[in-house]
Amino acid sequence: MTAIPQKLDLKNIGIKPGKPVLFYFGLVIRYLVLFAIGLILFTPFILAFLGTFKTDAEIIAYPPSFLPQNWLWENWVKTWETDIGRGGTFPRWLFNTAFLSVTVAVLQVIFCSTAAYAFARMKFPGKNFVFNFMLASMMIPGAVTLIPSYVLMSKLGLINSFFSLIIPGAVSAGGIFMLTQFFKSLPKELEEAAFMDGASHLQIYKDVMLPLARPALLTIFILQFQGMWNSFLAPLLYLNSADKMVLNVALSIFQQTYKAQWNLTLVGAIFNAIPVLILFFLFSKYYITGVAYTGVKG
Amino acid sequence: MKKIVEPAQTQRTIAAFLSFLLVFILLMVIAVMNAPTMGGHSVMASSQTYLAEVKRTALPFLGVIAIGALAIGFVVSRMFYQVWPNKKNRVTMLMAYGFLAPYLIITLIFTIGVILFAFYISFTDYDIFTSPVWVGLANYQKAFQGFVDPTQRDFVQSLYNVAWYSLIVIPVQTSLAILLAVLVNAPIRMKQFFRTVFYAPSVTSSVVITLIFMWFYLKTGYVNYLFSNVLGIFNIPWENVLWLGDPRGLIQLIVTAFGGNIPSAQWFFRGPSIAWMAIMFQNIFTTAPTFMIIFLAAMQDINPTLYEAAAIDGASKRQQFWKITLPMLRPIILMVVVLGTIGTLQVFDQVYLATSGGPLGTSLTPVYLTFREALGQQGPIRMGYGAALAFILAIIIFSVTYLQRRFIERGTEHY
Numbered sequence: 269m270t271a272i273p274q275k276l277d278l279k280n281i282g283i284k285p286g287k288p289v290l291f292y293f294g295l296v297i298r299y300l301v302l303f304a305i306g307l308i309l310f311t312p313f314i315l316a317f318l319g320t321f322k323t324d325a326e327i328i329a330y331p332p333s334f335l336p337q338n339w340l341w342e343n344w345v346k347t348w349e350t351d352i353g354r355g356g357t358f359p360r361w362l363f364n365t366a367f368l369s370v371t372v373a374v375l376q377v378i379f380c381s382t383a384a385y386a387f388a389r390m391k392f393p394g395k396n397f398v399f400n401f402m403l404a405s406m407m408i409p410g411a412v413t414l415i416p417s418y419v420l421m422s423k424l425g426l427i428n429s430f431f432s433l434i435i436p437g438a439v440s441a442g443g444i445f446m447l448t449q450f451f452k453s454l455p456k457e458l459e460e461a462a463f464m465d466g467a468s469h470l471q472i473y474k475d476v477m478l479p480l481a482r483p484a485l486l487t488i489f490i491l492q493f494q495g496m497w498n499s500f501l502a503p504l505l506y507l508n509s510a511d512k513m514v515l516n517v518a519l520s521i522f523q524q525t526y527k528a529q530w531n532l533t534l535v536g537a538i539f540n541a542i543p544v545l546i547l548f549f550l551f552s553k554y555y556i557t558g559v560a561y562t563g564v565k566g
Numbered sequence: 567m568k569k570i571v572e573p574a575q576t577q578r579t580i581a582a583f584l585s586f587l588l589v590f591i592l593l594m595v596i597a598v599m600n601a602p603t604m605g606g607h608s609v610m611a612s613s614q615t616y617l618a619e620v621k622r623t624a625l626p627f628l629g630v631i632a633i634g635a636l637a638i639g640f641v642v643s644r645m646f647y648q649v650w651p652n653k654k655n656r657v658t659m660l661m662a663y664g665f666l667a668p669y670l671i672i673t674l675i676f677t678i679g680v681i682l683f684a685f686y687i688s689f690t691d692y693d694i695f696t697s698p699v700w701v702g703l704a705n706y707q708k709a710f711q712g713f714v715d716p717t718q719r720d721f722v723q724s725l726y727n728v729a730w731y732s733l734i735v736i737p738v739q740t741s742l743a744i745l746l747a748v749l750v751n752a753p754i755r756m757k758q759f760f761r762t763v764f765y766a767p768s769v770t771s772s773v774v775i776t777l778i779f780m781w782f783y784l785k786t787g788y789v790n791y792l793f794s795n796v797l798g799i800f801n802i803p804w805e806n807v808l809w810l811g812d813p814r815g816l817i818q819l820i821v822t823a824f825g826g827n828i829p830s831a832q833w834f835f836r837g838p839s840i841a842w843m844a845i846m847f848q849n850i851f852t853t854a855p856t857f858m859i860i861f862l863a864a865m866q867d868i869n870p871t872l873y874e875a876a877a878i879d880g881a882s883k884r885q886q887f888w889k890i891t892l893p894m895l896r897p898i899i900l901m902v903v904v905l906g907t908i909g910t911l912q913v914f915d916q917v918y919l920a921t922s923g924g925p926l927g928t929s930l931t932p933v934y935l936t937f938r939e940a941l942g943q944q945g946p947i948r949m950g951y952g953a954a955l956a957f958i959l960a961i962i963i964f965s966v967t968y969l970q971r972r973f974i975e976r977g978t979e980h981y
Contacts, residue, residue: 295754302749306763309855313767315788316778330786330806379668386665390658393645398666405677409963411912411933411956415940415949416600416680416687419694423605423616436676439669469661498771500915501937516773520919523777530781537777541770548769552762555769559856560863 313541320344320535327531340531347535352521356510362539364507365497365515368433373493375438377485383439384447385473389459399448406441410501418505432506437496443488446558450484451477487558490551494544515540578650586643593635593674594628600679602627602686605694623697627686688954693947705954716831721955723833724923724930725962730838731846731931732910739850740902743857744895748887750858751865761862768855772915779848780920783809789844812840813925830926839928845916853909857902864898865891900974904967911963932959 319327320343321336350358386392387399417436426432458480459472467475478485503514513521519536526532548555598617601624603609609619620628649655663670688705690698712722750760767775782788785808794804815836818828828835838846868891876886914933917923923930923938932955938944939952 298749298752298754302754302760305746305749306760309764309767309851312775312778312782312851313770316781319781327781328784328786331791332786332788382665383669386662390662390665392655392659392662393649394642395662398670402669402673405673407964407967408677408681409908409912409956409960411936412684412953412960413677413680414933414936414956415952416684417676418940419605419683419949420600420676420680422694423599423610425610436672439672441669441673444669469658473665494769498773500771500773500918501933504918505937505941516771519773519777523780523919530784533777534781537774541774544769544771545766548766549762552765556761556765556859556863559765559859 313538316534317538320531320538322531324529324531327534328528343531343535347532347539350522350532352510352525354510356513356518358518358536358539360511361513361515361518364430364512365540366543368430368503368514369493369496371430371434372437372496373489375434376440376443376492377489379439380443380447380488381478381481381485382473383444384451385469385477387444387448388451389472389477390469402441402444406445414501414505421506427506428509428512430507430512433496433499433502437492440492443492447481447484447488450481454480483554483557486551487554490547490554491558493547494555497544574651578647581650582643582647585646586639589642590635590639592671593638594632596675596679597628597631597635597682598624599675600683602683602690602692602698604697619697627682631682684953684956687950688957690950691948692950693942694949695947698950701950705951706958708951709955709958716833719833720927720930720935721932721958723927724932724935726834727838727842727929728911728913728931730842731913732907734838734843735846735849735853735910736903736906739854739857739906740899742850742854743902744861744892744899746854746858747861747865748891751862761859764855765859768852772852773919775848775852776916776919779844779851780810783844783920807840809844810841810920811925813928815839815928816843833926836928839925841921841925842929845913845920845929849910849913849916853906857906860902861895861898864895868894896974900971903970903974907966907970908963911959911966932956 315334318334318336321339321341322333322343323336323338323340326333326337348358387395421427421432426435454477459467459476462472462476498516499514500516500520504517504520507513507517515536519533519540522536523533598620601620603616603619603623609615645659649659687698689700689702690705691701692698708718709721712719746764750757750764754760784790785806787809789809790804790806794806797804814822815828815833815838817835817837819840821828872890872894873886876890881889912933913931914937917929917931917934918937921929923934936952936956936959939948939955941947
């Protein structure tokens with residue numbers, strides 16, 4: 269423990285002897301703690317990933333093993349080939365989830381940005397009222413709309429139709445709020461110049477604001493994609509036929525069907541986690557600004 | 567002068583009238599969509615059969631809505647009347663409402679409309695297949711019957727459960743989040759790296775995390791293994807626990823350890839069950855990193871000269887944290903606590919997947935009950951009752967977050 273700090277000590281001439289050793293010791297401890305926390309936070313995924321390769325017996329054996337005895341790749345194939353009949357297959361669920369997530373995220377980008385532009389840059393009567401109405405609507409707990417939305421969807425014949433998630437998901441108060449704040453932070457000079465040239469609000473929105481707002485739009489896209497991908501209660505209520513289910517709902521059925529076959533359920537869980545994790549590592553900057561901005565994920 | 571005013575005058579009157587009609591009709595269409603009638607195939611066969619049904623059962627509901635729609639329509643038409651003569655303002659207003667239209671229409675249908683419907687049916691007996699029957703406050707009374715009749719205690723017990731849940735989860739996750747943020751915010755290399763790594767587990771869905779933890783919590787799972795190994799070092803024997811199926815409460819365990827006993831009739835003294843605490847732990851695990859991100863962003867906004875000044879005055883790092891960081895974070899702490907309250911009082915996913923409300927109802931939650939009543943998973947479909955439960959929960963959420971706001975904001979005057 270003493271060798272490393274002393275080596276570093278030589279580089280820091282001018283600092284009182286004795287103090288740097290403690291200082292570097294503290295630094296090493298700090299890094300160790302950080303790595304340990306990171307490891308703990310990832311433990312569930314590591315163990316679950318290793319679990320996907322274990323046999324039916326090994327997965328529930330006690331004491332539990334760390335590495336699988338034999339790497340059973342068949343579990344992944346078996347899960348991928350799951351077929352519960354009536355069109356309910358694993359690739360189908362994956363497609364449903366991806367399709368819904370992309371559609372909802374694209375619509376959110378379009379509709380939230382138009383509304384946010386109106387709030388941030390246009391002067392019209394009733395603006396404050398509508399904006400406050402929006403803020404108030406964010407306070408409404410989702411539990412209250414659960415039953416009546418289900419009734420409305422069933423009246424409209426949208427149960428087991430993707431529209432039941434796409435239409436209400438096409439726009440969100442949180443997304444509008446975040447983009448409004450972002451648009452307000454942009455400098456006004458560019459659009460004022462465009463106004464001088466006789467551009468309309470529609471042109472300014474399209475040609476000036478949208479290109480400037482690309483990072484914020486990407487943030488909205490990613491957060492909404494993740495929100496839809498991870499949502500559970502709404503798809504559980506609205507999409508219950510085998511061929512319309514999303515991965516999350518299918519997973520809950522998996523667990524009930526396979527019971528003790530945790531290896532297969534875990535494959536499904538890891539499958540579900542991978543796309544979001546990849547997206548996160550690619551765009552972590554946007555994720556983090558988005559969450560920090562609004563305090564809401566998805 | 568008069569020549570110009572005259573046609574403009576008629577134009578703006580027409581505009582005002584048309585805007586009134588548009589708003590009124592739009593609101594009434596939304597109301598009809600959300601009218602409290604029975605659903606089912608025979609009624610929903612065509613728009614005629616549906617409208618006939620609306621006429622039969624929902625006229626009082628529509629009447630009340632119509633009064634509101636008239637008032638809103640009047641306000642809007644007055645707005646149009648005033649803005650109309652000025653061309654620039656008129657164009658801007660029309661375009662702005664055009665931009666807002668998707669949001670406004672979707673919210674009016676899927677938030678406001680459905681809430682009005684839910685409010686109405688919370689006073690009725692309603693299962694989508696028959697007409698709602700007015701029962702007054704019976705549903706609300708029934709919700710609290712658990713106080714007198716222990717066999718009907720589901721809702722009261724669910725409130726008791728989420729109360730424990732938020733009392734334990736919110737302080738723990740908030741302080742852990744601040745701790746993590748302080749660790750990452752220190753002057754270290756790879757700050758971005760740690761931030762990303764810490765947050766990554768939180769981006770996956772609660773379903774994935776719950777399934778993985780259900781496997782950990784098995785009697786033969788890693789959690790029992792960990793306990794038996796760690797306690798084994800100190801030679802303490804460990805008997806494997808069925809984590810998600812153990813109804814023993816925290817207080818009950820303590821009392822039993824001292825030789826006491828809490829009978830099941832006094833379930834409300836037992837405290838949160840082992841199963842419920844297992845779910846709490848899992849929830850903290852995923853939400854603490856999320857809130858860490860929020861705190862981290864806020865900490866980076868704190869003016870560094872504050873710390874420099876404090877350092878010159880000889881304040882230690884610890885003092886700087888308590889005297890500068892924490893007070894400056896106060897508004898963010900409020901936000902995180904409020905968000906945490908809204909989230910924890912509405913737990914659902916974990917309960918649905920891991921415990922279905924059991925064992926002995928110790929993991930029932932109001933949202934899970936609402937879901938169960940709406941789909942009739944236990945007994946008949948009781949949507950009116952479910953809606954009443956949701957409203958009671960909403961009132962509780964509003965009052966608690968309001969009190970938190972008052973309580974936390976009161977302290978900020980010092981700074």
